[in-house]
Amino acid sequence: MLKYLLIAVVVIWLLYSPILRRARQLKRQQRPAAPSATPGPAKPPQVEDMVACAHCGVHLPASEACRDTAGRSYCSAAHRDAGPTSH
Incomplete structure (x- = not known):
């Protein structure tokens, strides 16, 4: 029974790994290129x-x-309206 489970896992991996690899490549191509x-x-x-x-x-x-x-x-319109002061 374990032998069949192991074979099934290997077959699934062999089928899906190229699909996943291609999906990653497409995702990388869609990203905007970094400024060189x-x-x-x-x-x-x-x-x-x-x-x-x-x-x-x-x-x-x-x-x-x-x-x-x-x-x-002047620093503000209020101080401009108030006018200069003698220091």
């Missing part, structure tokens, strides 16, 4: 001028500052 070029060195961070808020004195990047008509920099 390695990424270069990271770009250095951009250096930006810092400005002080004319109201509270907090320093912030110039691109994030709110400006009034006179060209003074």
Whole structure:
């Protein structure tokens, strides 16, 4: 009885192993190819001028500052509306 069970297992393995191998190949082919070029060195961070808020004195990047008509920099619209303070 054990002999027949062993033969059945071997026959099933012989039938299904090529099918499983082919399925794995198809799965690998469907995956997107990894980028072949390695990424270069990271770009250095951009250096930006810092400005002080004319109201509270907090320093912030110039691109994030709110400006009034006179060209003074502020950290927020509320401080711009409040106007400059003398320090």
